[in-house]
Amino acid sequence: MKRTRMDEASCPIARTLDVVGDWWSLLIVRDAFLGKRRFGEFQKSLGVAKNILSARLKTLLAADILASVPAADGSAFNDYVLTQKGRDLFPVVIALRQWGEKHGFSSGEHFPPLVDAACGKPLAPLEVRDAAGKSLKPQDTILLPMPQEA
Amino acid sequence: MKRTRMDEASCPIARTLDVVGDWWSLLIVRDAFLGKRRFGEFQKSLGVAKNILSARLKTLLAADILASVPAADGSAFNDYVLTQKGRDLFPVVIALRQWGEKHGFSSGEHFPPLVDAACGKPLAPLEVRDAAGKSLKPQDTILLPMPQEA
């Protein structure tokens, strides 16, 4: 009765969720994008129990999403930084953010805006596009059957 | 000791994850994008325990991501279909998928491709862009402080 694993699923979405599909992992990744690097920074920012944070950091390290490196400030402790694989989660995090911006707040509420550092303006909404750059709606896409080996 | 809720978080990412940040919800949404509508279809496709599926469908209904409608085939049972709010998760699902395609499979493995229904070609990788359409990397963005009410 362990948690159902999806690391053997044929679906790429399931494989992603198998690694980062829990309540905390993507928030840790979010904080890493915001420049947080130390255990204590994550713990304070997230308010997560230390044992849970410890476990999540271990799985993110094992998944090569985070790497443990010598602290930037010269301390003997370690920093947790995003690997390239971790940085590749940027569209995931932005997609989650934009959905939350649109659907997660009532009209009177506000949230800290994420903007283009150069011009200070909000990001464009993510668009799913075809190879030629045309915007696609869900029904414009189709899942083909699994390719079979010869 | 209930699950830590993030529905009051100031961060839009946290608010999104509060609703769909568990292991199953986004897979249900994925299946809904693929046209699945019935309890049994979801259950068979996901292999999830029926009590868990039942609970997840309830929260997705409560969150207005799915709606319960009379069955399309005339049966007395109900269909679960995506609302507009649910369809707005399309970029989230595609982002998860593309990350999984890139990082979730070893070189010999294959997965069913999702393609543009019109031309049969794979989708373009999602790009985070600024208001003018320029592609942005994580470090090109900055989180501004919470706007304070007057």
Place this chain on the structure above:
DNA sequence: TATTTTGGTTTCATATTGAAACTAGATGGA
């Protein structure tokens, strides 16, 4: 050197998950 901070681990109660059994209503066949 003494004290505090950091980065964890351990312990324990509670919550959640998952498997299986169970059930009511819908459907289909004879």
Place this chain on the structure above:
DNA sequence: TCCATCTAGTTTCAATATGAAACCAAAATA
């Protein structure tokens, strides 16, 4: 129409995961 089966759940129960707090060693600080 009656019976059997299917669908869509709910209930029950064991196992696992979570969260809070206590604990601890090494590092930093005074």
